[in-house]
């Protein structure tokens with residue numbers, strides 16, 4: 001299974017085997033990764049699943065679509081070029097090595 005690394009607010013790193021077809025948000029919730037709130041459950045309406053793709057990430061990601069880009073305008077912390085909504089990052093094999101940072105706050 002692809003491995004996704006979550007860097008928590010305190011710097012702790014959590015490496016999780018994520019089944020293909022599971023979103024980065026869903027895997028975080030299932031493994032009690034702190035800092036991804038996902039208030040809407042992944043229906044692309046809350047922006048509380050914001051993450052930053054870390055510069056060390058080796059994953060190949062599809063670019064965000066227009067709906068994700070629009071919602072990223074409403075994130076609670078600074079929006080950066082590497083900002084993504086983790087509910088939209090559905091894991092495929094090419095995403096092995098993905099490293100995401102949890103922002104300081106979600107709401």
Ligand code: FES
Nearest residue numbers: 040042046047087
């Ligand atoms: S979980 Fe609400 S937008 Fe991602």
